[in-house]
Amino acid sequence: MNLNLRNAIISNVQGNNQQELQETILDAIQSGEEKMLPGLGVLFEVIWQNSSNDDKQEMLTTLEQALSK
Structure with missing residues (x-):
């Protein structure tokens, strides 16, 4: 069975x-x-693929800040 x-x-x-x-x-x-x-x-992945470059940058900033705590 090939399940994707x-x-x-x-x-x-x-x-x-x-x-x-x-x-x-x-x-x-x-x-x-x-x-x-x-x-x-x-x-x-769906969010990332459907986001603008500005939105992607905002997500990266949020992740960076959250992971540096």
């Missing part, structure tokens, strides 16, 4: 509204389960 995890994750949330997406993200973070990390990674 990235496509499965995208398919699972495709068509969700903002509230549903937020619930998915919060559930993944709050559960603390490492099995949720690939899903968050795919969602971040």
Whole structure:
């Protein structure tokens, strides 16, 4: 069986509204389960690919600041 995890994750949330997406993200973070990390990674990839250069720079600044604490 050839399962593409990235496509499965995208398919699972495709068509969700903002509230549903937020619930998915919060559930993944709050559960603390490492099995949720690939899903968050795919969602971040979608955000990154659909962001402007300014938005990408803002994300990088936020990450840098959060990781330097």
